[in-house]
Amino acid sequence: MRHLRFVVTAAVVSAAALTLASCAGDGGGSGEYDPDADVTLTFAFWGNDDRADRYNQLIEAFQTEHPNITVNTTFTDFPSYWEKRQTEVAGGGLPDVFQFSDSYLRQYAEPGHVLDLGEVSDYVDFSTFDDALLGTGRLNDVQYSLPTGYSMWANFVNDDVLADYDIAAPEGGSTFDAFDEWMAGVTDATDGTVYGGTDYTQRIQVFELVLRANGGNLYTEDGELGFTEDELRDFWASGDDIRDGVTVPQVELEAISPVSGFGAGLTASEMSWSNFLGGYLADSGAESISIVAPPTAVEGSKDLYQQGGLQMAIASNTDHPEASAIFLDYVVNSPEAGEIFGTTLGFPASSSKLAGTTLEGVDKQVADYIASVADRVGEAPPVPVIGYGSLEQTFWDLGKELGLGTITVDEAVERFFTEADVILE
Template sequence: MRFRHTHTAAATGTLLVAALTLAGCAASGQPADTQPTLDPDEEVSISFTFWGNDVRAALYDEAIAEFEDQHPHIDVKILFLSPNDYWEKRQIEAAGGGLPDVVTMDLAYLRQYSESGSLLDLEPYLGSIIQTDPIDSQVLSAGVVDDTTTAVPLSTNSWGMFLNTTLLEEYGVDPFDGGSWDDYYDWMSEVSAAAGAQSADVWGGVDPITRIENFELQLRAEGGNLFEEDGTPGFDEERLAEFWDSTSAQRADGGVAPQQRVAEVQPLTAFDAALTASDATWDNTGAGFLGNLGEGFDIELIAPPLSEDGGKDLYLKASQMYSIAANSDHPAAAATLIDFLINSPESGEIFGTNRGLPASATARDAANLDELSQTIADYESSVADRRGEAPPVPIVGYGSLHEKFRELGEELGFGTITVDEAAAQFFAEMDVVVDQ
């Protein structure tokens, strides 16, 4: 599945960067037997927050303007932050009981905010203000924590692998065509050697061990989970060390992009800075990659490596979700905004797959899928046989563990820590998080 850069609006979905310490009271809301309604004559103002880049911000500006045209009595204050700042700001707000009315939520933080009582029980609004028929029930269930719905998914995505076919053609290396993770590591070394022979500042890929999702996929292929339903880890220190050691040869021989070069191009990734020919990440990241690479680059989306034949490692993830703050003074208006952003044809047309493939069939049918968007949709269909059941809702503290995993992976890249030291540090951090 190959596509070329276009001028389609896009942004990179993100994962999780801050540890949370949340405070709050029990989730509140109207009794389940009460049907909430929106007073069309009441002038209200609500706040809405999301993460992303300037491209996504422009799309939200357009969508909110359309919403306010349709609901002139509702004024929406938009609060936009970069991915790196978003969760730090939410942590401060949640601790003070002052979250925005509508919060863009990530699955990794959902349990933390739900169990702290920071989020409203949405059950009274489902099927009344927020239409749920267009959303697959399995996708909708991702917003349920302890039998309470505290978020509604707005989009889905799946883990994939992007290839920069322009760079591969330039250095005379065939695209990776599937295989095990070891096959992929060997392929990365081949690309790095070919580019190095021409004194090019290009490598086969970023080191896969910096991303906990790559580790999760390997565990799922083996029939396990990163964390079980009761919160216990599905791996031990030895298995984690094995994963982190799996690219030691590539780190030593220059088969992966040096961590120093990766750090130098931030906030771009090594892939959208054209330093690497591959990257494994969520499929909705492709739009941001193309936007940052600029004209003249072709990229391709393929399935990631699979070490166990027949393994069900992939799954359909609720890439982003919307929640309402438990302290919201205008929950009906907030629910009306959520329904518009998730279900309306106007929202589907404006965003396309910028936030991931729309979870709502109504929005998805209205989306004018450009080449990239159609590629993402086709990719998710193509890996259906490889998808297993979605993993359990992430444990409380997963966000901080996700960040710790990344930090330790980067330290391994810099050579400032050994694999055994990294594994011991991660388990020490995990013990603290799980015991909280």
């Protein structure tokens, strides 16, 4: 086996450097592409040792098919990863191919730091992706990145708890009121030993579901917020009743952080992305966890969507656009990638990668859930605003303060929009 050198890198740079830096370059290499020429590519990703080992296997398989293309890799954790990318943008030296996130699409594509994949379309197969998934890497009708996989918002239920207290599972896709009643019933049945759930109004993704059910979105195509103060006020106020003794108290969650209430066995349910199932099983020690559809604000709406957050992109100033595209295509499309990664990069986004994936155990359960909500899946939302990650964290932090009782709903709304103004500027 070829041994690849993995380097953990961290750098702290102001996000302003990304905005102020000049465009990464016109890219495209020079001259006609020679498929037999020796090429060395740089590839960067965030993750852990397990992900690094899987990429090692994938690159070995890739280089067996393309012996003239050498791939050198670096990896680090998520925060350090983006600090390093910002440093490289300022110096015009992004890796040839790198793991990307839809949260950064507008931030990197608008200044021209990532390659328009249409320029290398002869080397990338787009036909294996649903259009909704292509949309997660598209801005202004230009395809800048492709997803490795996707997740769906879901409601997780601890079957062990339900069996211990003889409680029926919640109905998937119920109204929020019906789900609130179910959570209250769990808390009562266990006499508060286990709570019905976690305050879901802390999660911006649940607010997004409510907006989408009513024909809206978190943000607009122009990169602005897509909701009003009144809409946010109504959403946070809707959690007043469940915060009062139905869901696990925030003070208890603070004591066990970073483990979630569901992972710690304090709650019978929790909403999150479908690919969290394996982690929840490991954290909670539960023998069985079910996945059901989350509540909906409007019955029959298309409020769910395929969240293709983990993507692959190419630097616009790469000297080897064609070879980079060949490698990117192998990561997102090859059956070998499906065999090696399974669903660890999300449920396979392309049909050809899925064909190589063996779905069993947790992977099969996630696949079955995704199939069960197919009729509820709508179009991908607009590309996230610049600074979406900070907005999400602000939303969550204010939700926690509501749970602790240190802030009112009106104060939370005012603070969110004040901070949003700063972030969006």
